[in-house]
Amino acid sequence: MTLSEALGNNKVSEQSSVSATVLPATIFLFLLLLIFALIFSISPINGEDYALSRIFDSASILDRAGWALEKSIHQYENWNARFGEQLSIFWLSMPKSWFTIATVISISLFSFLLALISTPEEKWSYKTLTLSCMLVASVCFLLWPRLEIFFWPTATAGYLQPMVLTLLLTLPFYSSRVCQRLFNHWSGTLSVAVLGLICGLSFENIPPSLIPYMALITYINFKKKSRFTPQLILIILTYALGWSLLMLAPSTKIRTAYYISALHIPAPSLTYFFWQAVAVLQSFFNSTAQLLIALIATIAASLSLKIKTWRQPISFYLLLIPSALCVASVVKAPYIEPRAFFLTWVILTIFLVRCANEVLDSLSDRFAAIVVIIVGIISLGMAAQIFSEYSEYARKISLRTESIMMMQGTNACRDGFPIKLIPTRNDIRVLNNREEWVGSSLPQVSKYFNCKLTIATPSQSEPK
Secondary structure: OOHHHHEOOOOOOHHHHHHHHHHHHHHHHHHHHHHHHHHHHHOOOOHHHHHHOOOOOOOOHHHHHHHHHHHHHHHHHHOOOOHHHHHHHHHHHOOHHHHHHHHHHHHHHHHHHHHHHHOOHHHOOHHHHHHHHHHHHHHHHHHOOOOHHHHOHHHHHHHHHHHHHHHHHHHHHHOHHHHHHHHOOHHHHHHHHHHHHHHHOOOOOOHHHHHHHHHHHHHHHHHOOOOOHHHHHHHHHHHHHHHHHHHHOHHHHHHHHHHHHHOOOOOOOHHHHHHHHHHHHHHHHHHHHHHHHHHHHHHHHHHHOOOOOOOOOHHHHOOHHHHHHHHHHHHHOOOOOHHHHHHHHHHHHHHHHHHHHHHHHHEOHHHHHHHHHHHHHHHHHHHHHHHHHHHHHHHHHHHHHHHHHHHOOOHHHHHOEEEOOOOOOOOOOOOOOOHHHHHHOHHHHHHHHOOOEEEOOOOOOOOO
16 A cells, blocks of 8 residues: 555545544544453452551441541641542442443543543544544544553542642633533533632642643633623632642641651752752653653654644644643652653644544545554453463462461461562552552551461471
């Protein structure tokens, strides 16, 4: 097939290319979401999960909910006021099947919302959004910098679910159609205002990154004399209020002071912020390199095919502002955690999928379908490999858990039962092994198992 045949040009319409890809995209999307569900269903309790839950055995749902509420109040007052932290406590207290269903719904909504934003509003349809959803799911498996967002229970509830709510909150700023549907009745306006308050309580660094973008979009709407400008202003105000409440919460100050002391962080100075900025950029590029390279390669491909991908509305390019601010905001954090770049990863994925769609639109229907099938097969291969890694890690955790449970009520548990930490042999992009936290927080892990635990010496053994 020659390049002129592959390119759609005037011979093949964009709609034809989309129609040709919808069937393989639908199949691969279903399979990828199924593997998302399977991996999370076997993903074991890991690291900080131990501190936010306990073994419930045959406890009723009411007992679980009561314990979760009590734990959540304690956590809110003494350590972490983030809404996501409370979600983690709740879902870790519920049966794993419930948590798995909630996670599948969250991942599906995450893919759908990114598909909406990465697809021009005038092109929204079942066919285009199905293709975009499939591309988002593929990017997650192949390029997402930290898959713990989807598979580590604490991170899934604490980061993914609040991010889904945040994307819902930003949708009215992207789509006039969404504005019309939401704000034509006072109940829709009230619902989004409450959502803004909740989202503001969810992250320390994302609201100050998103609010300037929201303000600019609101100003553009004001200049266009949009009748929805007051509602958009209300969202910004409630979002800012929620964030202010989070930052002023006593537990936020307690946690920040703890890290400053524990990590021996010096007093703020220009020198400190300079080297902190260097460390933040290094961490960002190290964690995000694959996603950035894929985006640059896709842009290069579009340019080589003479596709004018840069012709996007100004509102789309304004997303680069929160993307940059999200990275910059980490400079002020007491420590650098790649998950803090979550919003930037989301926006980079949106740009990547938008550009990939432009490329696919320019291809003939046959060639576009071949590309989608190749991407789908590679994604399934990576997903299978990830499932294998989580399965092996879950097996090791399960063996250790069984050995601890067998010792409950014995002298070994009273005096100190030795356990071995599971070594890290996997790619941290795929699986974040939190055994270092387990080793440094044995009292909390011991409380979870109701059994005093110690770290085994080389002479002591544990089931393999």
